[in-house]
Amino acid sequence: MSSKVLLYLEHDGRKLQGEMTRLVSKGNEVAEALGGFTIGALVGDIGEELLAEARRLKCKEIAIVSDPSLREYQPELFRPALESILDEASPHLVLFRHSYVSAELAPALAYRCKAPIVSNCLEVEVKDSRIEVIRPYLRELCWGRVSLQGEPPYFITLQRFAAHKDAAANDEPPRVKEFRFRPPSKVRIRSEGITRRAESEDISKAEKIVAVGRGIGERTNLKIVEEFAEALGATVACSRPIADLGWLPVERQVGISGKTVCPKVYIACGISGESQHVAGMKDSSLIIAINSDPRARIFRVAHYGVVADLVSFLPVLTAAARRAPQPGKGTESKKG
Amino acid sequence: MHLAVCCKGIPEEAGNFSFSTDGNHLSFDTASVILNESDEYALDEAIRWKKRIGAKVTALTLGGLESQEILYLALAKGADEALRIDSSAGSPWEVATLLGKAVERKEADLVLVGVQSADHMASLVGGLVAESLRRPFIFAVTSIEIIADRGTVIVQRELGEGRLQRLEVQLPSVLAVQTGICPLTYAPPARRLRARQKALEVLDPEQLGFPAEILGRYRKERIEEIMAPMVPQSAAMLQGSPQEVAAFIVERIREAS
Numbered sequence: 001m002s003s004k005v006l007l008y009l010e011h012d013g014r015k016l017q018g019e020m021t022r023l024v025s026k027g028n029e030v031a032e033a034l035g036g037f038t039i040g041a042l043v044g045d046i047g048e049e050l051l052a053e054a055r056r057l058k059c060k061e062i063a064i065v066s067d068p069s070l071r072e073y074q075p076e077l078f079r080p081a082l083e084s085i086l087d088e089a090s091p092h093l094v095l096f097r098h099s100y101v102s103a104e105l106a107p108a109l110a111y112r113c114k115a116p117i118v119s120n121c122l123e124v125e126v127k128d129s130r131i132e133v134i135r136p137y138l139r140e141l142c143w144g145r146v147s148l149q150g151e152p153p154y155f156i157t158l159q160r161f162a163a164h165k166d167a168a169a170n171d172e173p174p175r176v177k178e179f180r181f182r183p184p185s186k187v188r189i190r191s192e193g194i195t196r197r198a199e200s201e202d203i204s205k206a207e208k209i210v211a212v213g214r215g216i217g218e219r220t221n222l223k224i225v226e227e228f229a230e231a232l233g234a235t236v237a238c239s240r241p242i243a244d245l246g247w248l249p250v251e252r253q254v255g256i257s258g259k260t261v262c263p264k265v266y267i268a269c270g271i272s273g274e275s276q277h278v279a280g281m282k283d284s285s286l287i288i289a290i291n292s293d294p295r296a297r298i299f300r301v302a303h304y305g306v307v308a309d310l311v312s313f314l315p316v317l318t319a320a321a322r323r324a325p326q327p328g329k330g331t332e333s334k335k336g
Numbered sequence: 337m338h339l340a341v342c343c344k345g346i347p348e349e350a351g352n353f354s355f356s357t358d359g360n361h362l363s364f365d366t367a368s369v370i371l372n373e374s375d376e377y378a379l380d381e382a383i384r385w386k387k388r389i390g391a392k393v394t395a396l397t398l399g400g401l402e403s404q405e406i407l408y409l410a411l412a413k414g415a416d417e418a419l420r421i422d423s424s425a426g427s428p429w430e431v432a433t434l435l436g437k438a439v440e441r442k443e444a445d446l447v448l449v450g451v452q453s454a455d456h457m458a459s460l461v462g463g464l465v466a467e468s469l470r471r472p473f474i475f476a477v478t479s480i481e482i483i484a485d486r487g488t489v490i491v492q493r494e495l496g497e498g499r500l501q502r503l504e505v506q507l508p509s510v511l512a513v514q515t516g517i518c519p520l521t522y523a524p525p526a527r528r529l530r531a532r533q534k535a536l537e538v539l540d541p542e543q544l545g546f547p548a549e550i551l552g553r554y555r556k557e558r559i560e561e562i563m564a565p566m567v568p569q570s571a572a573m574l575q576g577s578p579q580e581v582a583a584f585i586v587e588r589i590r591e592a593s
């Protein structure tokens with residue numbers, strides 16, 4: 001039985017995605033339990049810098065498919081490129097970061113292999129050579145322990161805050177194997193370019209952030225949030241639903257699909273705390289969460305929590321902030 | 337132009353409800369089923385295209401009788417036809433296999449799904465449906481432009497960390513729609529009542545070519561156990577009068593900044 005663990009090394013064309021070190025650690029941990037080793041799969045128009053970065057990861061092998069036509073991510077080209085590595089390696093397990101890219105590549109490959117796939121996982125374990133994962137259900141109100149049934153390869157996407165100790169893997173540089181890219185005969189998707197979202201204000205530079213979520217209820221209640229932010233000299237940000245509703249511009253959105261912020265103070269008002277949002281703010285120095293639901297997931301990451309109705313509590317907080325002397329007042333960025 | 341939208345009924349999160357599992361399904365002790373949020377955006381986007389270019393819209397769901405409510409809502413919002421696959425299949429593999437067959441039968445040019453269901457949280461069904469039909473698939477689509485005479489669709493999609501990609505995709509294809517793609521519409525009660533008069537098509541897995549023993553082969557995962565999240569509540573919960581709590585918070589903010 002093959003016991004190799006294939007890791008998809010996700011990158012943006014220049015740099016590996018930040019979680020790749022942790023993904024490799026997890027891969028090494030699982031490979032050790034299976035009695036195998038890790039292979040990092042690198043697909044793209046791979047330059048020196050990216051290759052050097054991949055070589056520093058603690059994979060046993062790096063498998064590369066590099067071609068100028070793979071300069072920009074495109075699922076219909078990246079999928080067969082990764083498939084050629086998969087065919088050669090025939091791994092027991094294929095691990096991806098849970099991302100916009102793996103949401104396309106992982107199910108496509110799993111379907112083609114008629115293989116089990118579980119996504120959005122928090123943990124992978126090997127139990128008597130069976131693979132089990134822990135993953136969330138129902139807006140993360142509960143977790144499930146799920147076993148994968150049937151023949152390998154097993155496809156798993158790992159959510160980003162599944163962090164693990166660094167495996168005591170080899171310090172030898174990985175062997176590098178190159179694969180030739182065989183493009184598909186028919187290409188039905190054409191990329192017209194990747195851009196970054198235009199921004200008029202960069203919330204990631206703010207030292208204090210007051211973030212608002214759906215718990216605010218009505219659009220007219222945004223005013224009390226803005227007043228509180230102003231009293232504090234803080235910047236107003238939001239979770240995805242508020243940007244989706246068009247109540248605040250998308251550049252103020254914190255989370256995987258928005259901005260990652262790390263202010264000194266983050267005050268989450270009426271934000272439930274789905275992982276999508278938490279990933280973008282969990283490293284803030286002080287997190288205070290105000291929510292009417294005592295079970296809200298945001299209380300799992302906050303330092304201080306208040307169970308309260310925003311509409312009645314925020315004005316009290318605003319009044320207290322206005323009374324307090326404020327160091328550095330006038331140097332903070334104001335809400336816009 | 338025929339658009340099919342996969343709509344999932346999810347348990348409404350109300351009060352304290354419990355979870356259980358028989359290994360194949362996750363059951364929630366809750367009374368009502370609501371339309372999954374990102375699927376609602378997919379549905380509204382499809383109906384926008386119906387209004388713009390006269391596309392036909394079929395709403396699909398998979399589930400028991402209770403999930404029919406989702407289809408009545410879809411009809412009230414403007415869907416032309418609705419189909420329920422009468423199945424209790426729970427895993428993404430099984431669900432996608434059945435939905436793929438239904439889409440094939442309906443000969444839809446463009447299939448829209450939401451990016452994620454709030455209950456299963458897998459984001460897999462769209463990709464598996466697409467591959468079962470060997471169609472192109474794009475995830476996290478934030479805008480759609482159907483170019484009917486070219487037989488393509490131009491989409492903008494998210495790649496994460498604020499990166500956006502523009503792609504031209506040949507039809508037929510499958511797109512997973514991100515929340516916020518268009519404003520959500522409201523279906524007034526009168527229209528929802530009228531929608532209940534319309535006929536729904538119901539097919540069982542056998543009629544789609546998947547009797548239970550065959551469908552069972554597509555079940556590739558087993559839920560061994562459902563548990564409370566093992567995340568300690570890290571927050572110190574503040575008690576006291578609103579004024580006391582507010583004063584405490586302001587003091588902590590002052591210290592931290």
